[in-house]
Amino acid sequence: MKKMIPLFTSGALLLSSGLAAAHEGTPVPQKAEKAPVNTPVKIGNAAKVLVNGVEVKSKANHMEGDKYYVSVEAYTDLFDRPVIWSADKKSVTFNGKTMATKTVNGEQTAWIKDLSNAVNGRITLDGAAQEIYVLVLPEGTINLSPGEIVPAMGEHWAKPDEMPLGPIYGVLDGRLVFLEYMIAQKDFVEGKSHRNVPGMKGLPSPTVVQTDIEHQPVGHPGFETPHFDIHNYFITDEEQMSIGTVKVDLLNDKSEKIGYAAFYNLGPQTFVQVIASGLTPNSKHGFHIHENPIANGDLTSAGGHFNPEGKQHGQDNPAGAHLGDMQNLVVDQNGNVEALIPVPGVTLEEGKPNSIYGKSLIIHATEDDGKSDPAGNAGARIAGGNIPE
Known part of the structure; x- marks a missing residue:
């Protein structure tokens, strides 16, 4: 940003x-x-x-x-x-x-x-x-969590008396990035309607670029009941995934951008959101964090898997796994992949032995078998990107 x-x-x-x-x-x-x-x-x-x-x-x-x-x-x-x-x-x-x-x-x-x-x-x-x-937000709107940037969202502003339904106004760097409503699951089950819900009436509003409708089966802080979060974003998905995250551009072996990955924390757990295209349709690809940055587009320069604890490879290996071992990317019939992958054991704090800063991401040509040491027989390296230092 x-x-x-x-x-x-x-x-x-x-x-x-x-x-x-x-x-x-x-x-x-x-x-x-x-x-x-x-x-x-x-x-x-x-x-x-x-x-x-x-x-x-x-x-x-x-x-x-x-x-x-x-x-x-x-x-x-x-x-x-x-x-x-x-x-x-x-x-x-x-x-x-x-x-x-x-x-x-x-x-x-x-x-x-x-x-x-x-x-x-x-x-x-x-x-x-x-x-x-x-x-310009409606009169009475306040910052619900001053100083906090929610990953992939930004600050959350709202009128307290309009919560939890909303709207919630997403703000980043003083700019409006989304408008959100939270609707209880039981409202849908019971057929309840919400009419004339407040929003940007009387105020200028940017064009909606994308809409996310996310089910929250157990709720979350601020609305601890099963519900749906409805976000109307005024920015692209990639811009959204750059907010409060560690973002990595993914390049193929010709140094052409095929997508991106974004690391962020949800509670105590680190996740990586991956969006890429141009891969083999209906396929699976090994996906790992590697120990070195990629130099001059040479994917082999990334070295081996990130493995500060000296373990063997594979999430199914009883002697494993490397911290850099992750789930395979599952590609759809159009050669696209969109996945949210947990990355246990790593941290987004600098200076820690398990910090991912300065490492790299590698996508392999074939599926990781989850057990073969040292790399799961995942084949050649076909794409990757450097995690910022």
């Missing part, structure tokens, strides 16, 4: 003058950032302005001194909120907040911070992408 600097409505620089977590999950330990968090962010006249991911388009948007001005009409048109102009059009009252305006290219503009404050927005600057992002 891009490095961003959150600036709330009381922020500076360009804009200056307990409820339980909704999901069980242990964030991956994040490495310290090298750049200080107060690094100045420069935004130019051509910066893109987004409100909840929806662009505020106008040629009147511009930088003036240390402030960025945005077309009032283009901004307020995104909301179902009252807009009242003064007679001389030198000020406007938006959602009950009055602010000064300036005419640029025939349009009235206002300071982005004033426009954001009028709807209790939170502003994030992305200097690399030249974007100003305004996050």
Whole structure:
């Protein structure tokens, strides 16, 4: 994800003058950032302005001194909120907040911070992408678990009186990434309907890219009853699986990307989510963590399986198994695989003997038999990727 600097409505620089977590999950330990968090962010006249991911388009948007001005009409048109102009059009009252305006290219503009404050927005600057992002959630929405990033999701925001049904607003780096509802299993069994459920009514909302419907048979912290989690994501699956995880790009022996893997913790257990394509249809492939990183695309440079405890290979081997031994990848008729695989014994903490940092992943040509030492007769190495150090 891009490095961003959150600036709330009381922020500076360009804009200056307990409820339980909704999901069980242990964030991956994040490495310290090298750049200080107060690094100045420069935004130019051509910066893109987004409100909840929806662009505020106008040629009147511009930088003036240390402030960025945005077309009032283009901004307020995104909301179902009252807009009242003064007679001389030198000020406007938006959602009950009055602010000064300036005419640029025939349009009235206002300071982005004033426009954001009028709807209790939170502003994030992305200097690399030249974007100003305004996050606007319904009034009364709070962060359910401050400081916690749930793997593959982000922060969870909601109105306490709307829980557990929701909506829950997923936020990462000050940006809206999903909208979630949690519906009790018994509601489906009993044929109960939920009508006019709150959401983004009156607020701009980005396009839904994908939807996940997940059954929680025993519930999770925040909703300890069997239920379904329904997530409408505004980002791709790969972007989602980059949140709070250790992500690995998987490349074939021609250095072409065929998919990715993402390690993360669920409670005390480490899992790896694998999504790949272009494999042999209706096949199984050995899949392991190897002891060395792959050098210059040479899959053989990964060495043997990750085995800090000096055991034999194979999950079915009574003398095994290597920490790097994992379940076979089961490929469908289209050559695709999507799997969530437990990886017992390893850690995502740096400096531990069983840490996976600096290792690699290897996909083999054939099935691992689960017992033959040292590699399960899984055949040639056909793809892999390096786990970040």
